[in-house]
Amino acid sequence: MTRLSNIKSLLIIPLLLVLAGCEDFLSTEPDSTRATINTPGKVSQLLTTAYPQGSYVLFAESMSDNVADKGIGEDDKTNRFSYLFEEVEATVDEQDSPDQYWAECYRAISVANEALDIISKVANPEEYSAQKGEALLARAYAHFMLVNFFSKFFDATQANPSPGIPYVTVPEKVVLKQYDRRTVDFVYSMIEKDLLEGLPLIADGSYTVPKYHFNRAAANAFACRFYLVKRDYAKVLQYANAVFPGANIGDNLRPWNTTYESLSPQELYNTYSRASQNANLLLAETSSTYGRYVAQYRYGMNYGKWLEVSEGEGIIAGNASWAYPLYTQGDNNYLIPKLNEYFVRESVNAEIGFPYVMVPLFTAEEVLFNKIEANAYLNNTAAAIEDLNLFASKRVSNYNPSTHRITSSRITSFFNGMNLRSGIVNTVLLFKRVEFVQEGMRWFDMQRYGIPVQHQTSSGQVISVPATDPRRVLQIPQTATLAGIEQNSR
Numbered sequence: 001m002t003r004l005s006n007i008k009s010l011l012i013i014p015l016l017l018v019l020a021g022c023e024d025f026l027s028t029e030p031d032s033t034r035a036t037i038n039t040p041g042k043v044s045q046l047l048t049t050a051y052p053q054g055s056y057v058l059f060a061e062s063m064s065d066n067v068a069d070k071g072i073g074e075d076d077k078t079n080r081f082s083y084l085f086e087e088v089e090a091t092v093d094e095q096d097s098p099d100q101y102w103a104e105c106y107r108a109i110s111v112a113n114e115a116l117d118i119i120s121k122v123a124n125p126e127e128y129s130a131q132k133g134e135a136l137l138a139r140a141y142a143h144f145m146l147v148n149f150f151s152k153f154f155d156a157t158q159a160n161p162s163p164g165i166p167y168v169t170v171p172e173k174v175v176l177k178q179y180d181r182r183t184v185d186f187v188y189s190m191i192e193k194d195l196l197e198g199l200p201l202i203a204d205g206s207y208t209v210p211k212y213h214f215n216r217a218a219a220n221a222f223a224c225r226f227y228l229v230k231r232d233y234a235k236v237l238q239y240a241n242a243v244f245p246g247a248n249i250g251d252n253l254r255p256w257n258t259t260y261e262s263l264s265p266q267e268l269y270n271t272y273s274r275a276s277q278n279a280n281l282l283l284a285e286t287s288s289t290y291g292r293y294v295a296q297y298r299y300g301m302n303y304g305k306w307l308e309v310s311e312g313e314g315i316i317a318g319n320a321s322w323a324y325p326l327y328t329q330g331d332n333n334y335l336i337p338k339l340n341e342y343f344v345r346e347s348v349n350a351e352i353g354f355p356y357v358m359v360p361l362f363t364a365e366e367v368l369f370n371k372i373e374a375n376a377y378l379n380n381t382a383a384a385i386e387d388l389n390l391f392a393s394k395r396v397s398n399y400n401p402s403t404h405r406i407t408s409s410r411i412t413s414f415f416n417g418m419n420l421r422s423g424i425v426n427t428v429l430l431f432k433r434v435e436f437v438q439e440g441m442r443w444f445d446m447q448r449y450g451i452p453v454q455h456q457t458s459s460g461q462v463i464s465v466p467a468t469d470p471r472r473v474l475q476i477p478q479t480a481t482l483a484g485i486e487q488n489s490r
Helices: 041-048 059-063 075-082 098-120 125-150 183-202 218-227 232-241 265-272 303-309 311-315 365-379 381-393 408-414 418-436 442-448 480-484
Strands: 280-287 339-343 352-362 455-456 462-464
Touching: 041 098, 041 125, 059 075, 059 442, 098 125, 098 339, 098 480, 125 183, 183 218, 218 232, 218 280, 218 352, 218 365, 232 265, 265 480, 303 455, 311 408, 311 418, 352 365, 365 381, 365 418, 381 408, 381 418, 418 442
Parallel strands: none
Antiparallel strands: 280 352, 339 352, 455 462
């Protein structure tokens, strides 16, 4: 376990002031008059906003088993209600809320549909194939995230007739159009259709900064994630191996135990979500204060939770210790510097503006984890263990390949005699948990495997939420009922 003496004290880091044009962080749509969007480049510019500019990280992390009630701290209602598994009473304008994320996903879908509609009417559609591919991938992604949060989670072992979310494929033409939810199975079939149609059309050369768009690596990573949920493990491997040339994932993992180890907290913040980092495959700008309060939320990671989150290091031989730098912002407020806030002014001379956080939507690490899990289920255990060791080689402090070795016997021993395949899968889940802590990713694994949640309040109340509990499905926003969308049952 990481020793307490390794923890560094971190004063609250000042916000990084970034102007709108810096490094193309804040892209804007061109003139919305359709007549002016008449070239592939202008459609590409339109598509810069075909990604949700709301964040799922706070409510996903708060629902997971990565957080505890610290008794005191920043009292944010999305953080609080998510931890307590109560409906978050928020509006679409409230940052980091489920309602804002819902609205942002459908806004992104609307942009993608507008681009597709424009492309369908041009005289030379073949010149817009890359833009069509991006629009299809963006539309599929936003629907995929919506159905995973606001519907019963997809189960590949059986039919999924429960209500999905509206799959919107045409531009909005009326103020209050009525929508049907259809089923989760239907939504997944539409996601797959868009994904498979769009992926071959992606062309990285059409982007100024490919990592702000569905580039080929990100598109393959999305397919890899999609088929992991569907448990089509052969396709998981197919798309994982297509992410990097020569399937070389190792050189693209974050260098936590080398380059990152020497960075200050501010340098880590300035590095983690950069397009220059090989590990980042797709980045999205989100309207969020998460970077400001990540360590200070009342329902967050305390030291006891860190010991739990980081326990996977015990699978590695040689008394291994993770190289992740753990910092504090006051008593019991722990964080790993990752997602930083930057401030975008309303104009160059303005004193007011809005906080944003750049979020990695797909990373090399996730691709590696998906590949390991797929190989485990395909009984390619030697390949899976080799990739577990590849991950450890980038994450263990003072890594020594002859000392810090993950073996089948280490895995089965750690999990008390569990069969090797299940042991590898559980190892992946532990490694993913620590790798993506405070990024909201743990919740997806908890949903995929039906991992029960047990949250305890500082007053001693225990909130138990088993896999079948309807509270694990986010409530459809009240505003959506105006479009005839029924809410989830409780």
